[in-house]
Amino acid sequence: MAPDPDSADSAGRLAAEVDVAVRDRLDPAELAGVLELIQAVADADQVSPVSEHVLLHLRHGGDRQARNLLARAAGRLVGYAHLDVTDLVAGPSAEFAVHPGYRRRGVGTALVARLEEASPDGRLRLWAHGRHADAGALARRRGYAQERVLWQLRRSLLSELPKASLPAGIRLRPFAAGKDERAWVELNNRAFASHPDQGGWTVTDLLVREAEPWFEPTGFLLAERVADGSLAGFHWTKVHGGSEGEHDHGPIGEVYVLGVDPSARGTGLGAALTAAGLRHLRGLGLSQVMLYVDESNASAVRLYERLGFARWDVDVQYRRAARTESESD
Numbered sequence: 001m002a003p004d005p006d007s008a009d010s011a012g013r014l015a016a017e018v019d020v021a022v023r024d025r026l027d028p029a030e031l032a033g034v035l036e037l038i039q040a041v042a043d044a045d046q047v048s049p050v051s052e053h054v055l056l057h058l059r060h061g062g063d064r065q066a067r068n069l070l071a072r073a074a075g076r077l078v079g080y081a082h083l084d085v086t087d088l089v090a091g092p093s094a095e096f097a098v099h100p101g102y103r104r105r106g107v108g109t110a111l112v113a114r115l116e117e118a119s120p121d122g123r124l125r126l127w128a129h130g131r132h133a134d135a136g137a138l139a140r141r142r143g144y145a146q147e148r149v150l151w152q153l154r155r156s157l158l159s160e161l162p163k164a165s166l167p168a169g170i171r172l173r174p175f176a177a178g179k180d181e182r183a184w185v186e187l188n189n190r191a192f193a194s195h196p197d198q199g200g201w202t203v204t205d206l207l208v209r210e211a212e213p214w215f216e217p218t219g220f221l222l223a224e225r226v227a228d229g230s231l232a233g234f235h236w237t238k239v240h241g242g243s244e245g246e247h248d249h250g251p252i253g254e255v256y257v258l259g260v261d262p263s264a265r266g267t268g269l270g271a272a273l274t275a276a277g278l279r280h281l282r283g284l285g286l287s288q289v290m291l292y293v294d295e296s297n298a299s300a301v302r303l304y305e306r307l308g309f310a311r312w313d314v315d316v317q318y319r320r321a322a323r324t325e326s327e328s329d
Contacts, residue, residue, distance in 0.1 A: 018078070018107055020114040023068040030070065031058060033077045041097040047130035047313065049097035053197070054082045056208055067118050069096070071111050078102040081111045083118055090196065091123035093317075108138055116142075116320070126318045136316065144318035148196075149295040153309035157253065157282040157289055162307045164271040166223065167264070170232055172276055175220035180231075181206050184222070187231045191259035198257060214238055219280055223264075223273060233260040233269045235277035239284065253281035255291035255304075274307055 026034060035058065041049045048055070057066060065086050071079030081096035094115045098107045116124055126144060128135040136146075166172065175184065181203045192198040209215060219237040224230065238256035255277060260270050281289050290312065293300050 018071050018073050018110045020069055020071045020079075020110055022114070022118055023070060024064070024066075026058070026068050030068075034058065034068070034070070034080045037077055037080050037099055038097055040099060044100040045130055045132075049129055050082060050095045051127065051129070053084075054095055056212070057082075060208060060211075069111055069114055069118070071098075071107050073102065073107070079107040079111050081115055083115055085120055091121070091125060091319075092119045093125040093127065095127045095129070109142075112138065112142055122320075124320050126320075128316045128318065131314055136318075139318040142320065144320045146316055147319040148317035150315040150317070151293050151295055151301070151311055152290055152313040152315070153293060153301075153304050154288060154290045154312040155308040155310065156287065157278060158287050159308065161278050161282065162271065162275045164268060164275040166272045166276075167267040167269055169226050170223050170264075170269065170272075171226055172221050172223055172273075175217045175222055175234075175236075177210055177217055180222065183231055184234065187234065187261055188257070188259055190261055191233075198259075214240075219277070219284075221273065221276055221280065223269060231261065232264040233273050234258070235273040237277045237281055239281070239286065240290075251284075251286055253278075253284070253286045253289040255289065258291075270303060271307065274303070278307075 023030065038048065038050060038055070065084075067083040067085065069079075069081035069083065070077060071081075078099045079096065079102070081094055083092055083094045085092045087093065094112075096108070096111050096115070098111070112126070115126075116122065124144075125147065126139055128139065185201050185203050185206055188201055189199055216239070219239070221235045221237070222231055223233040223235075225232055234257070235255065236257040238254040240252050240254060255274065258270065258273060258277070260273070278289060291304065291309065292315075293304060295301070295314075
């Protein structure tokens with residue numbers, strides 16, 4: 001969610017002129033316009049207004065159960081929202097972006113109102129990417145409360161890297177595409193059994209990411225048991241920027257996903273995997289590395305801070321419990 005504080009005097013001028021259309025699928029022209037809008041917002045705010053999950057769905061044809069909301073003013077695309085209705089337990093979630101030249105003019109409010117209408121039962125979760133007080137103010141005005149905080153941590157790769165040895169009986173090797181998919185998915189789903197985003201992956205979810213231009217198996221490190229070759233953990237690294245062509249900054253490494261099998265926890269494998277991934281990223285000539293972690297995951301936050309990471313930015317999820325009585329009339 002990108003900021004859109006909607007000041008009272010200007011909101012009325014444009015809000016009546018904003019038309020919000022709901023699409024199940026986007027045609028090529030609509031998709032190109034949405035990606036251009038997302039890039040304009042990312043350039044202005046230095047953070048993407050939508051998550052990787054949304055970008056992947058857009059680039060690969062979209063989620064058939066998702067809804068795409070297009071806000072236009074005088075025929076121009078000025079806002080976009082993605083509504084995910086697949087989580088029947090937690091409820092629908094949405095992310096949206098408002099063109100930098102059309103903020104404080106009611107576009108964000110119009111999008112959120114239409115998202116609420118399109119939500120099957122009135123429940124809705126909104127993600128705000130980056131530290132934007134205006135986005136939080138818009139959410140609160142619509143009756144949302146903060147529910148989840150996702151921290152972005154960073155550290156330099158030019159300073160001394162942590163030293164951590166692999167537990168006895170464990171060796172590292174790179175991911176082998178076409179061979180390791182099923183075993184990795186099973187490990188991932190054990191490691192993140194209760195995680196709202198990383199748990200419940202399928203082989204198809206993994207294959208979609210393998211098809212991305214940033215995927216590099218040499219940076220996807222697997223920890224396997226010497227005795228039987230079974231997987232005990234992994235550190236999947238990623239590189240943003242540079243030749244990827246989607247960012248206006250130099251390349252930066254990411255601890256994309258770090259997972260340890262429940263049976264291997266407490267052995268020091270997590271720290272050893274992290275250190276190995278950092279050495280790999282530094283070996284690529286990178287100077288910085290980032291990662292995302294839930295604020296509520298205190299043990300992971302402590303691990304990363306011990307390894308030299310510090311808080312850089314934050315994403316916030318807001319929730320509205322249910323449609324109010326006046327809205328259902």
